Structures are given as C-alpha cells and as structure tokens.
Amino acid sequence: MKIILPIILVVGTGGLMVLALLSGGNARGTVGVAGGSAVFTPSATNPQLALHNLLIDVQRRHWDHAYDALSKTSKADKEDFIQDCTGSNGSLRSFSSLEGFDPRPLHITDDQADMRVALHWSTPVGPIEDVRDIHLVREGDVWRAVWPEYKVPMVPAEVIPVTYLRWDLVTGTADDQWGSKNVDAPRVRIISMNAVNTAEGTIVMGEVVNEDTIPAFVNVNATLVDGAGSIIDEETSFDKIDHILLPKQVSPYRIDFPNVDLNKVKNVRMDVKAALVPASADPVIGVMDQKIDTDAQGKSVLQGDLLNESGQTVNISHVIASFYDNSGKVVWVSDGYVDRALLPQSSEPFAVEIPKSVSQKVQNFHVVVNQFSLARS
Amino acid sequence: MRHVIPICEVLCFLGVTAPQEIRAPQEVVAGEEASIPTTGSGKATLYLFGPGVSDKRDVSLGDDIRLPGADLQNAGQYFAVVCSSACRSASFFVSAAKPSSLTFMAHPSRVPVAEGDAISGVAIPFDKYRNLVLSPETVSFRLSAGKSSIFSRSVPAADGIAWFRAASGKSAGTLQVTASLNDLEMLRAVQQVASEPCNLRITGERNAKGILVRTEPVHDCAGNPVPDGTIVTFTATADGEKSTVDAPIKQDIARAQIAASGLAVISAASGVVMGNELRLGVR
Numbered sequence: 174m175k176i177i178l179p180i181i182l183v184v185g186t187g188g189l190m191v192l193a194l195l196s197g198g199n200a201r202g203t204v205g206v207a208g209g210s211a212v213f214t215p216s217a218t219n220p221q222l223a224l225h226n227l228l229i230d231v232q233r234r235h236w237d238h239a240y241d242a243l244s245k246t247s248k249a250d251k252e253d254f255i256q257d258c259t260g261s262n263g264s265l266r267s268f269s270s271l272e273g274f275d276p277r278p279l280h281i282t283d284d285q286a287d288m289r290v291a292l293h294w295s296t297p298v299g300p301i302e303d304v305r306d307i308h309l310v311r312e313g314d315v316w317r318a319v320w321p322e323y324k325v326p327m328v329p330a331e332v333i334p335v336t337y338l339r340w341d342l343v344t345g346t347a348d349d350q351w352g353s354k355n356v357d358a359p360r361v362r363i364i365s366m367n368a369v370n371t372a373e374g375t376i377v378m379g380e381v382v383n384e385d386t387i388p389a390f391v392n393v394n395a396t397l398v399d400g401a402g403s404i405i406d407e408e409t410s411f412d413k414i415d416h417i418l419l420p421k422q423v424s425p426y427r428i429d430f431p432n433v434d435l436n437k438v439k440n441v442r443m444d445v446k447a448a449l450v451p452a453s454a455d456p457v458i459g460v461m462d463q464k465i466d467t468d469a470q471g472k473s474v475l476q477g478d479l480l481n482e483s484g485q486t487v488n489i490s491h492v493i494a495s496f497y498d499n500s501g502k503v504v505w506v507s508d509g510y511v512d513r514a515l516l517p518q519s520s521e522p523f524a525v526e527i528p529k530s531v532s533q534k535v536q537n538f539h540v541v542v543n544q545f546s547l548a549r550s
Numbered sequence: 551m552r553h554v555i556p557i558c559e560v561l562c563f564l565g566v567t568a569p570q571e572i573r574a575p576q577e578v579v580a581g582e583e584a585s586i587p588t589t590g591s592g593k594a595t596l597y598l599f600g601p602g603v604s605d606k607r608d609v610s611l612g613d614d615i616r617l618p619g620a621d622l623q624n625a626g627q628y629f630a631v632v633c634s635s636a637c638r639s640a641s642f643f644v645s646a647a648k649p650s651s652l653t654f655m656a657h658p659s660r661v662p663v664a665e666g667d668a669i670s671g672v673a674i675p676f677d678k679y680r681n682l683v684l685s686p687e688t689v690s691f692r693l694s695a696g697k698s699s700i701f702s703r704s705v706p707a708a709d710g711i712a713w714f715r716a717a718s719g720k721s722a723g724t725l726q727v728t729a730s731l732n733d734l735e736m737l738r739a740v741q742q743v744a745s746e747p748c749n750l751r752i753t754g755e756r757n758a759k760g761i762l763v764r765t766e767p768v769h770d771c772a773g774n775p776v777p778d779g780t781i782v783t784f785t786a787t788a789d790g791e792k793s794t795v796d797a798p799i800k801q802d803i804a805r806a807q808i809a810a811s812g813l814a815v816i817s818a819a820s821g822v823v824m825g826n827e828l829r830l831g832v833r
Contacts, residue, residue: 357658382821386779459808461793462809464792
C-alpha cells in the first residue's frame, strides 16, 4: 500500500507530461515563454507542420533551433533572422512577444508551398497583427521555410547639423499675487467633427488645430447625450491623436464608444483641453509615397514610407491618418504603429486600414506621425 | 444689522440695563483709532461686532469709549452695543485706508499683432489691511513697446475696479503693460506675436535624395517674422502618390526633403494659409 500511491503519482505525472508535449494545435496562450527547451518537436513532414514548428521556436525564442530549421536557400543570415523577429534599436518589436499565429496555405505542390501567416504580436500599445507570406520547400523528407532577406538599415557615418529648436517652461518666481504669474494656455480649436455609427459602436472623429505660437498638449473629450439630456457615455481620444501639437499643426482625433448606438444619441458635446508643455521641433518625419491600395488580404489600406529627416533615432512611430470625402468632411480616422525603429535619414513602410464601407468615399487624406524616442523620454 | 436688535433684546432680558445715549463715530478709516461718546454714569459693558471682529469689555458711562485701530482693521459695517441699566446700540462704517497695493491682471499673455480690443487689463487697489478701496481712485494704464508708448489712459475706479481695453500694436515683441496709482506701479508683459503668414512662397530644387524644398522667409502681412517652430506642411504629388512633410520654421525658413522622382507638384500650407504651387520636372 505504501508503494502503490507513489507509483500512481509518478505514472500519472509522466502521463500528463507526455500529453502536454504531444498537444500542439493553437499556439496562442503561450505568452511569456522565453526559455526552456523543445523536448519533443514532431518532424516537419508537411509545410503546415514545418511553419508551425518554426513559429513555435520563434515564440519560445529558440533561435538555434529555429534557424537550423530554415532552408539553406534562405537569404537571411542568423543575426538578421533574429533581428527580424526580435526587433532592434528600441523599436516596438523589441518590446513585443509573439502571442499566436494563424497560418493558411496559399499554394502547395509536392516540393514547394506558399503559406500566409497572420502573426499576432503582443505589444505595450496593444495587439498588433503582422501578415507575412512565407515560401517553403521540401528538402528530402523534411519541409523547410525559406526566410526572406531582412536587411537592417545601415546608416552611414555623417554629421547632420540641427538648428536646435525647443520650448522650455519656466515657472515664474514672482510673489503669489493674483495675475503676476499667468501664462495663458495654448489656443487650440476643433476644426471638424463627425460622428458615425459602426458595427462596433459610435465613433466621433475630426481634426484639431493649434492656433497659437507655442506647443500645446492636446486632448479631445466627447460626451454623448440622449434625448432626455442624460449622459450616455464620455470618452477621450486616448492615443488616437497627436497629443503634442506645434504651432499651426493639425492632428486628427478619434474617440470610440464601443456598443453605443448613434441613433440613441441626441447631442455630442465636444471639449478640447490644451496645456502648455515643453516640446521640441525635432525630429522631422516625412510621409512619402502615400497611396491608397489593396493589401495581400484584399483590404483597402493607405500605405507609404516614413522618412526620418533628422539625425536621431525614432524608436516608435505612430501614424494617424484622416480621410476626407469630396466635400472635405472627415469620414474616417485610422491609426497604426510601425514596429521597426526609424534610424536617422532612413525610411520604414507603414500601412493603415480603411474600412470597405468608407474606402469608396475617400477622396483625400492627411497623415501625421507621432513619435517616441527613448533617448528623450 | 438684523442681529443687532435681537442681541440687544437678549442682553436686556439677561438683566443688563440701558445707558442714556451713545453716538456712533462719523468717519472711521481702517486701522485708525476711533471713539464713541457716551452719556450717563456708572459702569457698562461694551459689545463690538464687525467683519471678523467681536469684543466685549467694561466701560465707564459719560466717557468716550476708545476703539483701538487694531480692532478696526477690516473695512465694513460695525455695531457697538453698550449695556448698563438698559442697552443702546449704534452702527458705523469703517472704510478702507489709502491704497497701498495694486493688483493688476493683463490678458492675454500672448496676442497677435494688429487685433482690435485684444488686450485688456484690470486693476484693483487695496489698502495695507487688504481691504478693497472703494473710493474713486484714478488708475493710469500705459502700454509701451521698448521706449515708445503705444497707449495711455487714466481711468477712475468704479466700485474699486479700474479696467481698460486696447488694440495690439503692429510689431511683434514684448509689450510692457503698466498700471499705476499714486506711487504704486505694477508691470505686466504681453507677448505680441506675428499674425497668420502672408504671401507664403516656396522654392525647390532636385538633389541626390529627391527634392529639397524651402520657403522664403515667412512673415505676416505687417512684416513680422512668423515665430520659429510654426509648422509648414509641404505636399508633393508625383505619379499619383502623395508625400507630406510637416516642417517647423527655423530662423524664418521651413525646409524639407521630399523623396519624389517624377514630375512633382509641390505646395505648402501653414494653418489656413496656402502658399504658391511649384512644378518640378524629371531630372
């Protein structure tokens, strides 16, 4: 009797371990796995399994194992492959982890396969989806992924003169007498507002301008009021606005009210708050080659390239775009983060989605870039 | 005032009897001593009530009751009740002393040039006990830029407040706004800033990286340079693609590098002001 119970426990534990190793399937829910070892990986006898094994290794950061599983015809060397997956230069990707993935085959023959995989990254600014097409080849009995070339932008050594321009705040040292220390808050104005009903709820969007000669930290609030005058909900623009507006700068804003039907809303109260903040006019980021196109998934997107015209690295870029109809009304505001760092004088592509219902109406657009630099935070 | 008669009634009910007569002082200034003449004889009790003040002490009827300045520092209505065989009351008003400080607020702290009624100022005189001075003192307001005077006006205070409105000047820079009353003078600064850009003009040239486009020095219609940091948005359209750069003005000029290769149409805007359009062909 003394021996039977330990034997049952050991056998039961061993059985559970084997069961856990064999159960693959959906890779979601493994957030935070950064170490450990793959005790058992099924042989990649088909392209789906090969891609699955590879992405599990990427998820667990088993770089040796993952790189060994790639085809020798891959153009990426090991360091590039790792940087492609982990990011560099303090980019958003370097603070992200692969939460899950959804692969689907595009084209499969006996020796070749093309797979499309949606990579679900968990990031500090929320989940980000990255869609990639990966080519796989059969080498003997094993399928291997051909990892595309990834080149980390090489920045040549150069000196970039900067006419440093920034605003500092000085708190007056005069006595506390009324009126002796007042500096007015920046003058900002909402120049357009549009409320639309969507399947997810009500969205209030528009644009705000800093009309003053000093920088402003801006936040837009909206309150939905029903027919009886009662408040239904109130929200702020949160990160869907370029908060720091330099003089004469215009930013889109968007405020989401999930699960609120616009038909029940009688009135929308808008409120813009502006505060005086220290700010810098650098870096300047150009938005090049903007055009509305269709992406690989058939979605309508506004895409282009962000060009860092300054001499400092921009770690995280946030693109906010407003879309106008032919009368100049803002019909949609969309945003997205770029998960690669913007090195000095280099560019990175971006794309923000436009809903199908809106894309037909869009005649023009305006893009602003919000940027975060670790060196200045 | 409503409490005086009930207070008298309460004091009389408690057995305190009335003096023959008391007379309120005519003009009392805050912080200065005053006296209340009484008639009759014997001992009595003085009750003094005023803004932030209450006092009770024994007095002799027939003598003047001396009220020290320390008891009369707050301007407003005071009540004196003297009780012996009966209670008698009198009220008097303590007015503010001569102005010893001037509170001055000028608004706004920044103003575009050449705007009518854009600058306002309010001055409020107080005495040394922080009482609002209600007498019609005359406050002089003066606006000056550097050594030149732009505006000057003397305004009598009404109910303790003097104010003015004035147009902003034509030149950007610091505007000194002064309010003075007798030997008191308060100084505030209003920053006059350039108005909207006027005649925004751009030039451009191709270089190895694309197109380098820049504005001519950006001024308002009065010739003031638009403040550095003001955003100028350059927009280039080439081959059906649009490129935009929000570039800040630095040393009167905004410049941007645009990566456009084909025939490009470039425009610039700052706020609501549009600039000229530039066409650059293929290199």
